[in-house]
Amino acid sequence: MNDMRIVERDVETNDVKIAAKDVQVHYGDTHAIKDVSVDIEDKTVTAFIGPSGCGKSTFLRCINRMNDTIDVCRVTGDIRIDDQDIYDPKVDPVQLRAKVGMVFQKPNPFPKSIYDNVAYGPRIHGLAKNKSDLDDIVERSLRRGAIWEEVKDRLHAPGTGLSGGQQQRLCIARAVATEPEVLLMDEPCSALDPIATAQVEELIDELRENYSVVIVTHSMQQAARVSQKTAFFHLGNLVEYGETGQIFTNPTDPRTESYITGRIG
Amino acid sequence: MTDASMNDAALPKSGLSVTDARTRKRNAAEKRFRAYGIAAISVGLLFLLFLFGSILKSGIPAFTQTVVDVEFTMTQEAVDEAESKMLKTKAYENYFIAALEAQLAERGMDVAFDAKAIQRIVGKTGGTIRSHFQDNPDAIGQPVSFELAASSRVDGYFNGRVTRETLVDSRFLQLSDLDLVDALAEAGIIHGAFNWNFITGKDSGVDNPGGAGLGASVIGSFFMMLVVLFLSLPIGVAASIYLEEFAPKNRFTDLIEVNISNLAAVPSIVFGILGLAVFIQFAGLPQSAPLVGGLVLTLMTLPTIIISTRASLAAVPPSIRDAALGVGASKMQSVFHHVLPLAMPGILTGTIIGLAQALGETAPLLLIGMVGFVAREYPDGFMAGFTDANSAMPAQIYTWASRADPGFYEKAWGGIIILLLFLITMNTIAVILRRRFERRW
Numbered sequence: 205m206n207d208m209r210i211v212e213r214d215v216e217t218n219d220v221k222i223a224a225k226d227v228q229v230h231y232g233d234t235h236a237i238k239d240v241s242v243d244i245e246d247k248t249v250t251a252f253i254g255p256s257g258c259g260k261s262t263f264l265r266c267i268n269r270m271n272d273t274i275d276v277c278r279v280t281g282d283i284r285i286d287d288q289d290i291y292d293p294k295v296d297p298v299q300l301r302a303k304v305g306m307v308f309q310k311p312n313p314f315p316k317s318i319y320d321n322v323a324y325g326p327r328i329h330g331l332a333k334n335k336s337d338l339d340d341i342v343e344r345s346l347r348r349g350a351i352w353e354e355v356k357d358r359l360h361a362p363g364t365g366l367s368g369g370q371q372q373r374l375c376i377a378r379a380v381a382t383e384p385e386v387l388l389m390d391e392p393c394s395a396l397d398p399i400a401t402a403q404v405e406e407l408i409d410e411l412r413e414n415y416s417v418v419i420v421t422h423s424m425q426q427a428a429r430v431s432q433k434t435a436f437f438h439l440g441n442l443v444e445y446g447e448t449g450q451i452f453t454n455p456t457d458p459r460t461e462s463y464i465t466g467r468i469g
Numbered sequence: 470m471t472d473a474s475m476n477d478a479a480l481p482k483s484g485l486s487v488t489d490a491r492t493r494k495r496n497a498a499e500k501r502f503r504a505y506g507i508a509a510i511s512v513g514l515l516f517l518l519f520l521f522g523s524i525l526k527s528g529i530p531a532f533t534q535t536v537v538d539v540e541f542t543m544t545q546e547a548v549d550e551a552e553s554k555m556l557k558t559k560a561y562e563n564y565f566i567a568a569l570e571a572q573l574a575e576r577g578m579d580v581a582f583d584a585k586a587i588q589r590i591v592g593k594t595g596g597t598i599r600s601h602f603q604d605n606p607d608a609i610g611q612p613v614s615f616e617l618a619a620s621s622r623v624d625g626y627f628n629g630r631v632t633r634e635t636l637v638d639s640r641f642l643q644l645s646d647l648d649l650v651d652a653l654a655e656a657g658i659i660h661g662a663f664n665w666n667f668i669t670g671k672d673s674g675v676d677n678p679g680g681a682g683l684g685a686s687v688i689g690s691f692f693m694m695l696v697v698l699f700l701s702l703p704i705g706v707a708a709s710i711y712l713e714e715f716a717p718k719n720r721f722t723d724l725i726e727v728n729i730s731n732l733a734a735v736p737s738i739v740f741g742i743l744g745l746a747v748f749i750q751f752a753g754l755p756q757s758a759p760l761v762g763g764l765v766l767t768l769m770t771l772p773t774i775i776i777s778t779r780a781s782l783a784a785v786p787p788s789i790r791d792a793a794l795g796v797g798a799s800k801m802q803s804v805f806h807h808v809l810p811l812a813m814p815g816i817l818t819g820t821i822i823g824l825a826q827a828l829g830e831t832a833p834l835l836l837i838g839m840v841g842f843v844a845r846e847y848p849d850g851f852m853a854g855f856t857d858a859n860s861a862m863p864a865q866i867y868t869w870a871s872r873a874d875p876g877f878y879e880k881a882w883g884g885i886i887i888l889l890l891f892l893i894t895m896n897t898i899a900v901i902l903r904r905r906f907e908r909r910w
Binding site: 268270301303306307314315325329375382 | 718786794
């Protein structure tokens, strides 16, 4: 049943959204990412899997240049979004991050109201012309985050007062409010219970229609459930990248097989 | 298998209700530790109680002043006659003594006294009376009631500081004078009154503790605190935001960091002599000015504010910064929109603690000339408040404490009560601000 779903998805082919070539990341003396080259497609969910410390989160954070905030971190190589080098000195990382939204491992709503949480991005990017415009954006984003029905009556209540799953969906709504083209998710469900996880996964599947979604996950079941493409990282190397169904059923690399069968990791 | 069976043999089977020796030992250690803690807190509280008790006991008398309360009328002729004399104030004094004598006689008391005794009890009164009539010519011909501060020893006699047994006849007070004092007290002419002058007044001469007041130096302290607040808060917060959020982490910033911590531990007198050299001798700012005092205290307060601000910035969870950067906020937007509001309670608390510390600082002020006896005049006008020579509360207290007249001793304690009231007020404000900002998550 599961396999059939995966096979069904395989027929879709999309344009390449993010093209990474020979990416190296150094944390001080540690070589965290070694020669990673990967083409991530548009309107696709791509899962990064691998044992802890294998560099999948680090690589994810290269895509929106969040690693710039870490002093000792050095990124070399070539990452292009829509064929534009994002590490070009002319590219402003702030502008890039508006285009490449991110959802973090731990739900991290601002200690402000639900409304302000979602409205913050559009406000600083000047996406709304007036108050009613902003109201529309907030409603649309909260609907896309599949949380509108739960919070529409208390938009001015603190975002930190929501449950963990609601907070994470609020963060997703906040990330989509700036109209990004790529959505990066760093283990978005690791702090959530199974019910909230199911809601977020359903949401990810819906988001695929509009965005290129990259998700880092520790749960192989989750990767199998939500993604069309899967990349397996091990010790800073990209070991294998391909169709999710193929990775989980017929991996080519023995390390991938060991990992998904639970022998390493 | 053998291991398991050996363990079974080694450990005697015991129920959970029986505590073994090891557990008993651990529990005993915990109990002992708790006892140490309680003992430490009790000792601390005891000292605090003792401190407050002695401050209140010694300081409360400073707020009351024994006054000689005499009502009398100066006719125009009397004024004219006094003004025509060579010793004008002496003439006024004679009128005062005559009025006093008349009032005593009125109440049916017959005590012999001379002008010298009166002088020993209330000091030289003529000057005060004369200037009163010169300032208020309308009062001539009207009954005027004078409340003249009694001398420090008479004051002490009522406070229990001076007794008949301990009094040694001197030019300040003689045993026979106390008979007169008792009679005057019985007649209601000498009585205690709340000493407003102590709170609002200026410093007095070394031989007049009764007229000493803290008011002028409270004003001095106020202007210093204004300078400290408006310099150290923006400079300190800006410096800490830059160091904590923007500065690259390298040897140079490490060096700055270490030195800020070191500065916080530098004795305040060092800042005093620095202020003397830089602000007064080099920059030529006026001596004893609250402006200079404020500058010196700013230097002293900056490390405290920077350290506490950086600590509260660092305490803001990094996930908030990530969240802001993740939606495309610039570094500065993430700091000013998200990090700073969350750090605000900590920053405010640090600032007010820094200010309170500065308010109580004495040593550097002495070096730049803000000693107590300078506080003889109120500043004329707001701007002059910064530049006119003045003292500050702790320096004034220090000056009083070092004066010979025991009357000043209780003034010093009283000054400490006022200083502590200010500090308690500031700390209360800190707590209130903290609560308010925290509620605004």
